Amino acid sequence: MNAPTPPEAAFSIAAVERDTGLAKDTLRVWERRYGFPAPTRDANGERLYPPEQVEKLRLIRRLIDHGRRPAGVVGASIDELASMLDSCLCPELASSGREDGLLQLVRLHRSVELNAALRQALMKQGLQRFVADTVAPLAAAVGEAWMRGEVEVPEEHLFTEQVQNVLRSAIGAHATPGGRPRVLLTTFPEEEHVLGLLMAEAMLVPEGVACLSLGTRTPLADIRSAAVGGAFDIVGLSFSIAYPARQAIDGLLELRALLPDSIAIWAGGAAVRDKHKRLPGIRVVGGLDDTLAALRDWRAEHP
Amino acid sequence: MNAPTPPEAAFSIAAVERDTGLAKDTLRVWERRYGFPAPTRDANGERLYPPEQVEKLRLIRRLIDHGRRPAGVVGASIDELASMLDSCLCPELASSGREDGLLQLVRLHRSVELNAALRQALMKQGLQRFVADTVAPLAAAVGEAWMRGEVEVPEEHLFTEQVQNVLRSAIGAHATPGGRPRVLLTTFPEEEHVLGLLMAEAMLVPEGVACLSLGTRTPLADIRSAAVGGAFDIVGLSFSIAYPARQAIDGLLELRALLPDSIAIWAGGAAVRDKHKRLPGIRVVGGLDDTLAALRDWRAEHP
DNA sequence: AAAGTCAAATTGTCCAGGACAAAACACGTC
DNA sequence: GACGTGTTTTGTCCTGGACAATTTGACTTT
CATH class of the missing domain: 1.10.1660.10 (Multidrug-efflux Transporter Regulator; Chain: A; Domain 2)
Incomplete structure (x- = not known):
């Protein structure tokens, strides 16, 4: 049945x-x-x-x-x-993953080494640079390799799991409950990729931001009630490359109408890149480093 | 479109x-x-x-x-x-959640307190008792409350996220890479609930087991290649209550045929409870404490 | 050359209503 | 209770048509 x-x-x-x-x-x-x-x-x-x-x-x-x-x-x-x-693939991405050897660890099922290498890189670089310089390029390289058919489902799962483990425990160590601004992170219901959220959280938490992630797939109305009920300053949405751009734009505009003006909306990810013009009232975050710029802007406006 | x-x-x-x-x-x-x-x-x-x-x-x-x-x-x-x-609800479950107050924290969007309370319980009880005595009953209570319509999507997401954060960092701290047996944990493609896997991992890791979680939704063929390629001793599958029992049984039997006899299969979760008779060659794990019993059995047979 | 306009072609989703096998049930038998 | 057997329930799949939302491409205007 x-x-x-x-x-x-x-x-x-x-x-x-x-x-x-x-x-x-x-x-x-x-x-x-x-x-x-x-x-x-x-x-x-x-x-x-x-x-x-x-x-x-x-x-x-x-x-x-x-x-x-x-x-x-x-x-x-x-x-x-x-x-x-x-x-439609940019060759330098694939090679950047190969050079640092991490992609090889993903390929070969070397979960233990992958975990160790990730933790080592985290120690060496600190959370923010680790995310921007190691995790993000590696995720892009895995995505490319997956598109070429060079990695299979289990490798991709392995990668996601290990990165999640490392990021979640690092974020937990940095947590600053009383911080400002208060940021609510989640995705729309059709989007189930969680790494974008975790990376954003990892960029923000060391800056003293109080982040709360609801995980993926939150209905629009529930985003609204959580944001208003929790007195959040900013709602952050993440969109992977597979998310239809039109749907992202419609959803964001609808959410913008649903939320009071005092709550900012930040949107990041491949699906909304360069869509700034069609998203009035929404801060389009172009990349991980731009997250920090957005934070600086917000703080300048809210002394 | x-x-x-x-x-x-x-x-x-x-x-x-x-x-x-x-x-x-x-x-x-x-x-x-x-x-x-x-x-x-x-x-x-x-x-x-x-x-x-x-x-x-x-x-x-x-x-x-x-x-x-x-x-x-x-x-x-x-x-x-x-x-x-x-x-069709058992009243004691809902009340057990109410009594210890944790369910209230989930209800009221008190993410910070929830996180703190979880970590405190973890410290006090140790990982295994924390999972068996706190997380599992709380998960059941949240499930009941969700069924009654007393919690909404964001509360359920919040709960899952916070528990994930705590469990993943605790598991990371206990990790024993060289341990035996080697256990591969995942779910079938239609099953997306991750907490069952994390709870199983949390029970096993303190026993010196080398766990690798592939996360959810792994195709059968990929489970096989990962298990054989990674030289695992045991493959653990988790099934939530919503998973169709028939599908679970068929899938497990198919996987049993796919894997060499030297690799054991453990199956846990509501969907397979009491299905022992229809699952020859598969260890049905009745609950979190039974996981430890299964581990004892395995070690007795593999000196 | 850049930007706007509009018809034509493309494309994903929806509809109706019929069919059927797998699952659940009910009942009688060992 | 455990086990067959017939009946009912139920979810999924099928065909072929329709249509609105989008993209494309040719044309006009700044």
Whole structure:
């Protein structure tokens, strides 16, 4: 009655939806329009997607997230997709991860060494530089490698978990409960990436900011009640690259209308970068270092 | 083109799916069969669900998760639902949370006090008793309160985040990289509750076990490759109450077939409790204290 | 050359209503 | 109680059509 386990070596449409993030309706309409994917059928007439097609769909998904349009990528051959992929990756990112060796630790399942290396870097650099100079580039490198298909799900999970462990305990050590401003951090309901929030928190906490993270996926109305009820000065939202820009903008404007003017909204992440013009009343944070600039601005205006 | 923002005070079918966890198809078929929900339509003929109906759907969802069947709950009045709710809650749980006062801290948005109280309890009790005697009952109480509708999304997020922070830093302090056995912890792809994993890890790490958590939502094939590639002795899976029992059993048996006999499988959580008979070759862990019993058993067999 | 305007093409989501297998239930038997 | 067997309930999948939101691209105006 619930999503059936994919039998042997083929995936049901529900499994493909889960693995690729493409809605069932979208998968069916692509098949109708572009002739791809072209699943076989089981005895019951239901779609069965071979693993290669699922893999190709994942690739297509990544390209679309990077701005391509379906007409150009659905129906292209594997080789064409691979060359498109190369053209939208910046080579220096991948290499920066390789040079410092941390990406290798992610790749090779070396969780213990990865953890040790992260903690060592944290000690050496301090929390803020650790986040800006080590975690963020590493996250970008992992993202790139994942897009190239060079890392799999478990490596990505491993990386996220280990970074979370290190960041959460470091943030706990710096916590300044009575500080100002009071910042509420979370994401919109469709966004489940947590590292952006943790990185922002790690940048702010050493500055004496009182941060509260609600974790991911908070409904808009609940953000409002938490922000107002908790007397927060700033609400910080994080958007990963996969988040649809339009949705981010609509949501932010709606939230802006929901919150009193005395509460500032900060938005960061790839989906809102350069969208400053379309977001009146919202501080678009361009990167981790810009978080500190935003904080300086806020403090200048609130003596 | 993407999930539209719900206008004013009514929800699109996509928004309801997100908020309630009920698939669009299920919502449409309930409407056809039971006459509920009964959304209005917009100018375009698309369903618009009023907030009361969404709230009622959430209630129904909870009752179904606790074993009721749709025929009995979809179409019942609010009062009937409320009385059903009472009959499937165990009163002592809610009260245990109230007595120690921690649940109050969750309710009132007192994040700072909650964090302090958790850390204090941790110091006093030690990691294992803290998890078994404080975190687990509190999690159960929050679950009950959520089911009664007495806590909202942000409170639940707040609770999860704060507990995560405390547990992760405590686990980090206890870490014993070279220990035995080597345990890999994760959940199946449909399961996103992380606290069960963290509690298990917190029970095991002080015993000198080398734990690696992959976080939630790991595909079966990836669990296999991580377990074999990392030379793990045990794979631990966690299932929350909302996880369909049948799916858990199928998945576990499939994983059992995938893994060599030398790697043990432990399964814990409400969804697999009392399913021991249907899970040959798998150690069903009945609760947090049973985790330690399972560990003792394993060590007795692997001198 | 930059910026605005507007029609055409693209694209994701929604709808209806039928079908069916898996799960839960009820009941009789060992 | 444990175990088959028939019945009902229930979630998911299917087809093919429709449409609004977006993007594209050609054209006009500053």
